[in-house]
Amino acid sequence: MTAASPRRGDALHDRLTVLAEELTALGERPAGPCPDPVNAPMIRNWTQALGDHDARWAETAPPAMIQVWSMPGLNRDKPGTIADRILALLNESGFTGVVATNCEQTYDRYLRHGEELRSTMRFGGLTGPKRTGLGEGYFVTWHQTWYAEGERVAEMMFRVLKFRPRAAGGPPAKGRRARPAIGPDTRFFWDGLRDGELRVQRCAECGRLRHPPGPMCPECHATKREHVTVSGRGTLHSYVVHHHPPVPGFDPPFVVALVDLEEGVRMVGDLLGCPPDQVRIGMPVEAVLQKIDDDLVLPQWRPAGSAPKPPPAQGAEPAAQGAESVAQGTEPAKAAAELAALSVDLTPTFVISTALATRDFTPVHHDTALARAQGSTDIFLNILTTMGLVQRYVLERLPGAVLEGVSVRLGVPAYAGDTLTLTGRALDDRTVEVRGAVSLGDHAIATVRLKG
Amino acid sequence: MSISGTAAIAGIGATEFSKESGRSELQLAAEACIDALKDAGLTPADVDGLVTFTADASTEIAVARELGVPGLSFFSRVDYGGGAACGTVAHAAMAIATGLAETVVCYRAFNERSGRRFGRAAARSEHAAGTADLEFSWHLPYGFATPAAWVAMYARRYMHEYGATSEDFGRVAVAMRRHAATNPNAWFHERPITLEDHQASRWVVEPLHLLDCCQESDGGVAIVVTSAERARDLPHPPAVIGAAAQGSGPGQMMMFSYYEGDLTTLPAMGRVGETLWRQAGLGPADVQAAILYDHFTPFVLVQLEELGFCGRGEAKDFVADGGIEVDGRLPVNPNGGQLGEAYIHGMNGIAEAVRQIRGTSVNQVPGVANVLVTAGTGVPTSGLILTRP
The missing domain is CATH 3.10.129.10 (Hotdog Thioesterase)
Known part of the structure; x- marks a missing residue:
């Protein structure tokens, strides 16, 4: 700015x-x-x-x-x-x-x-x-x-x-985002997204990759199929910036991208975290799996390198609470600085119950219709809860530590249906840097001070 | 056996073009059909075939009931939105050439402005999983939900590859509005625009401005097709069907053929063009006017390239300096097209081609012997070459 x-x-x-x-x-x-x-x-x-x-x-x-x-x-x-x-x-x-x-x-x-x-x-x-x-x-x-x-x-x-809100392409459309029809030939793709994988169909006979998928290989006519999990890396082949008319569930202007995946297939999705005037054909992009709700995850895209560090494999998480806690310095110095990630599913129940438990009755935290009418995608996490989750994350990862202060710089909203992933890094004995990321980008960047 | 020269368009009819017809789509269809039959000097008793779009709300039997057609020997529907337009005439000509029918009326009528507007965000049931539903499912969840957006994806790549600009698209809009300005039946009669107007119009989906998009219209158009022999005895000079073709391309989808090949081309239209030139024994230099489907300006440029009027990437030069205006290199859509006259899913363009052959258009191109007509772009499509006998 x-x-x-x-x-x-x-x-x-x-x-x-x-x-x-x-x-x-x-x-x-x-x-x-x-x-x-x-x-x-x-x-x-x-x-x-x-x-x-x-x-x-x-x-x-x-x-x-x-x-x-x-x-x-x-x-x-x-x-x-x-x-x-x-x-x-x-x-x-x-x-x-x-x-x-x-x-x-x-x-x-x-x-x-x-x-x-x-x-x-x-x-x-x-x-x-x-x-x-x-x-x-x-x-x-x-x-x-x-x-x-x-x-x-x-x-x-x-x-x-x-x-002063900039002139937009009209009020956001009411209603919710369109959902995909899913058939026997496409289910593996949508199931994969829920398991955290971006899958592309591969012919089990000739190995040809194909997206969108179909039941018969157009190359060798085999009907035996498998899939590969792709890297999610690609470049922008083309894009549009949607202004009008209103599209249910979207707040214009928004960017829709056609991506050339490095594996050689193309895919369409929204380009997130990139202002429309900075989008360029040929720019490197990477996939981000956006949780819409319990049943639907969509593959979306953002500029390559803009993502927070990916959370470590799930098995790493309990280790932080075990005897060999990262805080006790038994690991090499560099590894010891990284705290294991914590993922929090932002279900509507979570968003609402935390808002009420923090005595925050602002309707955008519990009334979906009202939140949407005000231009939000959904209800979203309140700040008191973000502060609380940063505290919880640091004290779980560094048991016994005593908090002196938390400074949070707030970013994109953490909407219901998304997942908040907290990652952290101990800069020294008394300072921890925490990043809370959601599918839209960084929700919070925090510096946590511990008492000596 | 070739279809070339066996059938002809003997009559054209239409309702007024409006934003709110105030009557049912079936009534519009029936009115357009009666108008076309009168123009042909025929009656419903002469009709033994009806063809329309899969997208049309009025079935052939419903229209037959209103017209009092005693019975039908041939009925057919053509799919894929506006790509069906010339296909209806192709099906009629096939039926006539093979003896299935003698006189076939092709129609399309809708309240596309006062009823369901195609420009609005598409919605489809998530519970139907036919192949078309699955195609939409790769796109709608991302808010990629309007025809303007689907075309914009091609247009952006075309600009990137060939250095075409929004102003190059704008020249198409300016030409169409110039033509419409002198056409009393056009919605934009006496309302021409400048390139500055085009550039100043608001974004719909970048890189498309509002004035890159055709109108939304209420109205109906009907076309009477009969044998070339019989047409000779009817009141108007016949517009002989010199060629008729349908086409789709590799990896073809409804508007979403993004996954194979080159986004700067329209392979379905390329196929239609090759078939038309071959059937008619003609080439781009042999047509004096063209009706090119213009729901969105960028695809007019790509069509000029696919049909061989200019080379790849050269359409921006072809449309410069009034190149597609009525007195230009190739007069395109002298009626004002769908950008200027009305959006009747391509059928009003076929009617204009017939007027050009007859020599009765308000924006008549001198010395017309052959007119090329195309249908919807980005979808599986169709085309015609109409010829003066």
Whole structure:
């Protein structure tokens, strides 16, 4: 992103600047109440929803739960944030889009069951206008601090981008993505995708590869078939950018690609993670298997090299919890730095139960129809859960470690039906870098600080 | 035995072309058929064959009931969307040449704008797994769901291979709208466009602008085919069927032939062209006008190459400087085509070819002896050469 042209004399920019100064001058102000003390039932709901089985949470609260204690719940008159006036002014001025970009939490200490909390907020600043991938916008930052009996126990920085949505090809179409008809001659392909394989039919007699598949080899007329699992590497043969008319389940503009696979067959799919104006015929692409729901996985494409590191084979995962934990340094240094991956199936139940367990009742996290009406593909994971999953991942991989803070840079949404794959790398004894990837790209890039 | 010269088009008929006909598709079909029979100087009692598209909603027997045709000796349907257009006449000519029928009416009628619009995203049941359903299944789940998108995939590759530009496509649209502007039956009568209008029109599916796409229309067209001998005794000079052909290519699919060979070609049309030239004993230099299927501009360029009017990659030069306008190198679609007159699945183009042979078109090309007509592109297709007797 780059800074937009100077706004000297821009009335809106001047009003925003004045308002930002006013909010800054307010300093630290009491925020809404923390209605319940730190308590076992809410912690149990949270740990069950997030699948976090750390035994320490019988005595203390998971640190990433900090924001949960001050969430207003399902409350129509819920108190807002200290930035609400500036957010409203941006809204009225056409910067109607909002997306959270950063969340940084610092934990002074873990909380004990029974502690009563209060929190404060202070305005953290306004920067912009900036040109971003979503459109021109302002970054708005605020801070929240939690206290127990006058002692500071945690702090959070939260930043959102309020943007002016770029003109799109009309509202997203209602309804869901078309599903394939599957017959006896094509079932192996779709089954393979659910097993994580991109399969291409091969004639069992003459070895000819063929896609789309069919029952008889046009070369030697054998009906005996097998398949190969292809590399998923290829180059772009042609592509289109769809603007109009609306297509159910899609948000235009989107790119559809025709790919020459290195094995010599062609395949059609969506090109993800590449702005339309950067698509070029001949560019190297790689397959990404996108989980649509429990029954359907689609082969999609993205620019080669843009994928997060592939997760290690499944067998590697339990090893991290065993006696030879990677944290104990029994492996060679380089290997020891890599943490085994954790894949989380983002079923609708997971997305909804974690949203409610974090006391986040925003409808986009539980109401599919409403999420789609607002332009999302589906309901999606809330940020409090992303923070919690980063905590869970690091503490599962590094048992005994104590969290000092988590800084997350947020990327693409993690939609229901997708899989969130967390991978990590210990940079040193006290710093772990975590990447949470979904089929659309990076959902979160986190830096986790551990107490020494 | 050759089909060449055995049958002729004796009558053409149509409804008005609109965006909302306000009546049933069957009524449009019946009105177009009656209009064509009157034009031929015949009555429904003379009709013993009916042919339409597989895609048509009105069966041959339903149309026969409305017309009061006493009985049919021949009925047939031609598949693959707009690729069927000239195929209906080919089937009629075959029936006449082989003695199955004497007078066959070919028709196509739909409310394609006020009813089901072809330009909208296609939807198909996931529970039907016929071969066509399976073909669509490799594409629809990716939002690759409209004819414009399917053609755009070919067009992008064509641009890449030959350096053609959006403006080259635009010149086709400009030519069609120039022709339509002087055709009172055209939807875009008196509404020509400039290349700047084309470039400024919004994206539909890049690289196609809105003005690269044909209209969506309501209407019906019918064509009366009878023996060349009988046609000589009817009111209008016959448009003799000098050649008729159908064609598909290797790895052919409905609009999705992306998986084998070269995306810058239309092998189905190449096959149709070879058959037509051979049957008629003619070549590209022998036709004075062409009706080239123009649902989307890029395929007009590819057709010029497939049919031998110019070499591979040279169509952008062929269409430059008004090359396909009514006073150009090869007048294409003097009625305004489907971009300008109406989208009646290619059947209105056959009617225009007949008018060019008769010498009665509003945009008459002088000295027409032979006209080439093509049907849908990207699909299995068909073609005709109509000849002045």
